[in-house]
Amino acid sequence: MGRRSFLAGVGGLAAVAALGGCASASSEDTVIVGSKGFAESWIMGELYAQALRATGRTVDLRTNVGSSEIIDKAMMSGQIDVFPEYTGVIVSSLAGYPEILPTAQETFDYAKNWEEERGVTVGTMTPFENKNAIAVTEQYAAQYNLTTIEDLRNVGEFVYSTYPDNVEGGSGYEAIVANYNLPNMQLKTLSIGLNYQALEAGEIQAADVFTTDPQLLRSNLVVLTDTLNMFGFQNVVPLVAPGAMDRLGDDGLDLLNTINDLLTLEAIQTLNAAVAVNRLDPAQVATQFLDVNDLL
Structure with a gap:
């Protein structure tokens, strides 16, 4: 999807209510999606939540959950089912690996293996990385x-x-x-x-x-170009909490992977521009993106 066509689509949207966390109770079949407290994470959370809702699932989106450490604890304690996380953050901040791995693929592989040892399911990584x-x-x-x-x-x-x-x-x-x-x-x-x-x-x-x-x-x-790769690699993957695949399903994970595959660097920069620069509501921006890509 081209940047111009997307911005043309979102250009007429008006910014509305501010984001806030959702603390309401959820039923056993509800998929709880979490996000952190900044524009890119809000957008990713909205993309995941809205696409899953469009399949008929009941989804509870909880924004501004907290730092990677906080949202990880929420996931491992069953309070969050799905959230987008950066591969380099998983490796360094959560797993505590002290070195920068040589490639994006090796960073993903390490993150995936570490998460799966804890019972977490890991989806595919985005083409974009935020570092x-x-x-x-x-x-x-x-x-x-x-x-x-x-x-x-x-x-x-x-x-x-x-x-x-x-x-x-x-x-x-x-x-x-x-x-x-x-x-x-x-x-x-x-x-x-x-x-x-x-x-x-x-x-x-x-x-x-x-x-x-x-x-x-x-x-x-x-x-x-960072030829020494000292800034590491920070692609985004959907993480699914232990036991949550029963609610999400393989087709739900496939849907999240499809969204991730669409998120090129230009696409996420355009989405970020719509929210952070043009002050549009992340929910409406996500709706426009999903609609353009036939995911609603």
């Missing part, structure tokens, strides 16, 4: 012939921005300087989202971004 990256303007990339992060060694002193919590750590400023040998990279900390304004204003030359940010749909930004 840290470094972006520069197209003009700056052309001026210095930049395509990879290590190319930044050749530009002289420059300013890079990230959010305050990402200075240290495995994907933070200090690690980038050390791993890519970039002593010429100076630091400016900014709140998430302000880095794009700073790039356009020329206040910084490189910015820490997330790969599914809707701002990256602009043609004047270039994401530099």
Whole structure:
């Protein structure tokens, strides 16, 4: 599905009620879908819940459940049946594996094996992944012939921005300087989202971004290749709680996998733009996407 056709479809929708968690009791045959507290997770939760409802299932969607650790505990205690999770988060934050695996497939395989040992069913991973990256303007990339992060060694002193919590750590400023040998990279900390304004204003030359940010749909930004894979891999998979396959069924999991297969990088950036930039309601945006793809 093209970005223009989708945005044309959602452009007339009005933003409505704010999202909130659903605390109502559910019957034994209800499928409980959970999501975290940010736009991309709201969208994924709505896609799963609405598509399952369209098959005649009773679905209880619970938004803003909490962090990965909290929603994982909710799943393992039977409070959540299905939720979308990032493969790299499963590997590092939940399973506690200390290293970044070499490929997206190996990250998925490790996550799947670890989850299945706990009785969790894992669906297919999305084509898109949401991870840290470094972006520069197209003009700056052309001026210095930049395509990879290590190319930044050749530009002289420059300013890079990230959010305050990402200075240290495995994907933070200090690690980038050390791993890519970039002593010429100076630091400016900014709140998430302000880095794009700073790039356009020329206040910084490189910015820490997330790969599914809707701002990256602009043609004047270039994401530099992370040749060392230090940012890891973060594709999304549907997780199904132990025992919940009885309610979801194989056909229900197949449906979630079909949704995931449709979520290319451009598709999720477009969905994120509709919610985070155009302020449309995630439920209506999800409905439009599912309708266009004949899943309602």
